[in-house]
Amino acid sequence: MVLSVSERTFNQEVLESPIPVLVNFEAPWCGLCRIIHPLLLQFQAQCGEQIKLVSINADDNFKLSTTYRLKSLPTLLLLENGVVRHRLEGFRRREDLLQALEEIKLSYGSYLKAYSSPQTAKVGYRLA
DSSP states (O other), X not given: OOEEOOTTTHIIIIITOSSOEEEEEEXXXXXXXXXXXXXXXXXXXXXXXXXXXXXXXXXXOHHHHHHTTOOSSSEEEEEETTEEEEEEOOOOSHXXXXXXXXXXXXXXXXXXXXXXSHHHHHHTOOOO
């Protein structure tokens, strides 16, 4: 399941999240947005509760679209502690997205493992 976020709930659900958040800026008219949705659900299932997946309707949340300088849809941002760590935009094929998501999993692999272990989960381990 993907949590739908708006400008009203963005701070609480994304910026204040204790875990990294993959934000999917999309729009109802965007065909590619609908195509990648199952891939994002699969990515979320693979990451479990270590990465939160949210969607934002870019048309209805113009302020956020402007703040994050969207050039195309879909645009995916991985935010950690309110900081954009990865930006995925301009992909044209399903394979491009899969490769980018795999890179995120690899770069966050040690973080995800450390975060899910009982000792480090208590101290809130973060990437440097």
